[in-house]
Amino acid sequence: MPILKGGEDELKIREALRLLQADEQLSQRETVLAFFATFVIDSALVQQIMRWDMTVLRESSWYQEILQEGETRGEERGERRGIISSIEMTIEMKFGSDGLQLMSQISPISDLESLKAILRSAIAANTVE
Numbered sequence: 001m002p003i004l005k006g007g008e009d010e011l012k013i014r015e016a017l018r019l020l021q022a023d024e025q026l027s028q029r030e031t032v033l034a035f036f037a038t039f040v041i042d043s044a045l046v047q048q049i050m051r052w053d054m055t056v057l058r059e060s061s062w063y064q065e066i067l068q069e070g071e072t073r074g075e076e077r078g079e080r081r082g083i084i085s086s087i088e089m090t091i092e093m094k095f096g097s098d099g100l101q102l103m104s105q106i107s108p109i110s111d112l113e114s115l116k117a118i119l120r121s122a123i124a125a126n127t128v129e
Contacts, residue, residue: 013049017030017049017050030050034047037049083116084103084106087103087106087122088103091103091122091128098128099128102128
């Protein structure tokens with residue numbers, strides 16, 4: 001509540017933490033308090049107030065889920081970049097600079113299956129058309 005009321009005051013956050021820790025049923029809400037606190041004060045200060053070790057956060061299921069989502073997105077981006085690079089190299093080798101003009105239409109495509117189909121087509125094509 002102190003954060004929702006615009007409380008950037010470190011003391012308000014410390015008091016909210018004390019109240020959460022005093023009630024066994026609410027002690028699990030510390031993570032939520034910390035999350036919202038980072039919107040109004042520095043993350044390092046939040047960690048200090050909460051007396052958190054990042055190891056504890058890294059072991060939480062919430063952190064693991066966010067990490068997994070980030071890894072999946074990163075892998076997809078890397079795969080996309082690799083396919084686009086392969087398309088570009090194939091087109092350049094087969095058709096020279098005329099073929100590279102197609103990259104302005106191909107580069108914005110994000111769907112991996114579409115990009116794979118384009119790569120297969122570029123490999124099989126005999127003309128730039």
